[in-house]
Amino acid sequence: MELRFPFDPVEKSTEAESLVMKDKKRLYHRFRPAPYYGGIATADAIGCSFLCAYCWNYYRNLDPSRFESFYSSQQVASRLLNIARRKHFNLFRITGSEPILGEASFDHLIEVVKTIFKEKPHSVFILETNGFFLGWREDLIEKLKFQNLWVRVSLKGVDEGSFELITGARGEFFQYPLIALKELENQEIKAWPAIMRNLFTSEEITQLRGFIEKYGIKSQLEQETLEEYPLVIENLNKRKVLIKS
Ligand code: SF4
Numbered sequence: 001m002e003l004r005f006p007f008d009p010v011e012k013s014t015e016a017e018s019l020v021m022k023d024k025k026r027l028y029h030r031f032r033p034a035p036y037y038g039g040i041a042t043a044d045a046i047g048c049s050f051l052c053a054y055c056w057n058y059y060r061n062l063d064p065s066r067f068e069s070f071y072s073s074q075q076v077a078s079r080l081l082n083i084a085r086r087k088h089f090n091l092f093r094i095t096g097s098e099p100i101l102g103e104a105s106f107d108h109l110i111e112v113v114k115t116i117f118k119e120k121p122h123s124v125f126i127l128e129t130n131g132f133f134l135g136w137r138e139d140l141i142e143k144l145k146f147q148n149l150w151v152r153v154s155l156k157g158v159d160e161g162s163f164e165l166i167t168g169a170r171g172e173f174f175q176y177p178l179i180a181l182k183e184l185e186n187q188e189i190k191a192w193p194a195i196m197r198n199l200f201t202s203e204e205i206t207q208l209r210g211f212i213e214k215y216g217i218k219s220q221l222e223q224e225t226l227e228e229y230p231l232v233i234e235n236l237n238k239r240k241v242l243i244k245s
Pocket residue numbers: 048049050051052054055056057061096097098130
């Protein structure tokens with residue numbers, strides 16, 4: 001996949017979805033128990049609308065066409081449920097990618113979630129998303145109304161400039177994750193914004209908080225910490241993204 005920065009994330013989403021979805025099956029890299037949130041059954045998928053300089057799945061998301069392990073929603077749910085049973089976990093997620101690239105990946109995700117809740121009704125599914133497609137296609141949000149589906153929206157930048165530098169997507173698309181958050185709150189779906197704090201000064205984080213408030217978003221900003229894998233540091237340097245704190 002040839003990619004010129006900055007790119008149009010709508011086009012990238014469409015292209016990624018055409019590569020990672022085949023006959024309602026999605027491309028996954030692996031399934032594993034992970035220590036985050038106190039223990040969570042995790043599926044690592046491939047394919048994203050962005051290409052963040054700090055993405056630990058950078059090269060898989062850059063060129064998904066090299067991979068061939070497609071899984072149906074039933075197969076994904078079954079693998080995750082097995083992990084949860086074995087490890088006594090009550091939490092589930094898909095990560096390493098953007099779960100929602102278009103309607104086909106959205107429908108696949110919904111089927112995974114429905115199957116998990118049918119088998120384990122009191123569990124929680126944490127939808128980790130960059131929020132772009134959900135903001136672009138707000139009409140999809142009502143389909144995320146499950147009692148125990150929580151949505152964590154990773155904001156990537158504090159303004160158009162930092163969003164473009166970090167995600168590689170054009171700055172004018174910065175507001176879409178915020179549009180998604182606002183609509184999620186309107187629909188009374190538990191959702192909150194997150195930001196990679198190490199890439200910003202405390203003043204910039206404060207500025208973002210003010211911006212989020214002005215947007216009418218009530219939930220608190222989560223600050224996540226950069227995992228400094230050698231690949232991540234190399235790509236941050238290549239893309240001239242500074243670690244500021
Ligand atoms: S949004 Fe997430 S999965 Fe997509 S490139 Fe950025 S860090 Fe990677």
